[in-house]
Amino acid sequence: MCDYSLMAVPNRLAREGEELVTYRFPTGSLGMASPADVKRVAAPRPGMRRTVWRTLKEWFDPPPATAVCAVCIPPGARLELRGIPARLQQQLGVSCEEEVVFTQISANVNSYRDALRFGGGHEVRLQDLREGMWVRVLDLTSAEEVQWRMEAEVR
Numbered sequence: 001m002c003d004y005s006l007m008a009v010p011n012r013l014a015r016e017g018e019e020l021v022t023y024r025f026p027t028g029s030l031g032m033a034s035p036a037d038v039k040r041v042a043a044p045r046p047g048m049r050r051t052v053w054r055t056l057k058e059w060f061d062p063p064p065a066t067a068v069c070a071v072c073i074p075p076g077a078r079l080e081l082r083g084i085p086a087r088l089q090q091q092l093g094v095s096c097e098e099e100v101v102f103t104q105i106s107a108n109v110n111s112y113r114d115a116l117r118f119g120g121g122h123e124v125r126l127q128d129l130r131e132g133m134w135v136r137v138l139d140l141t142s143a144e145e146v147q148w149r150m151e152a153e154v155r
Contacts, residue, residue, distance in 0.1 A: 002031065002070055003029055003031065003113065003126065006031045008027055009027065009068070009069070009070050011069060011070040011071070012069055012071060012122060013071075013074070013135065014072065014140065016139060017137060018034075019136050020032040020137065020138045021033060021035045021129070021133065022035065022036075022129055022131055022133045022135070023038050023132075029072045030126055030131060032070065032071040032135060033068050034069065034071060041066050058132055065132060072078050073114075074102070075102060075104050076102065076103070076133050077101070077138075077140050078100075078101055078138040078139040079101070079102055079135050079137055079138060080098075080100075081097065081133065081135055082096070082134040083132070083133045083134055084097070084133070088129075094119075098118055099138065100119075101116070101117045101142070102116060103115050113125075
């Protein structure tokens, strides 16, 4: 859903049809975020000229940081991943765009467990991807089915 280290940042659940981007949060973890949030935080403040004195002042007294909201995706959700690096394409035998399933590879606490499962059965941890890759949420109903099956197995 959201790796353990992303619980320290504001987060919300993904919506079907939503476009997301992989983003490195201040915790050091890679996760999903809205491109609009990432752009808003990266944009310089309007009307502020960048001078040596302003840079020095901000170094000693940084302006308040605007948090980027982590977007959590439930296991079983179908996603479209775009911008897959050539190295990973070769390694997995995939193209630059692939349909993947969001999954968790472990139930261990305090470990990275979010991953993407490709059509050939290969699983890649979200942390092993690069920042700036685009993701479109295709379907969250598959995630609900996975959750329902997990709950049924527990009973």
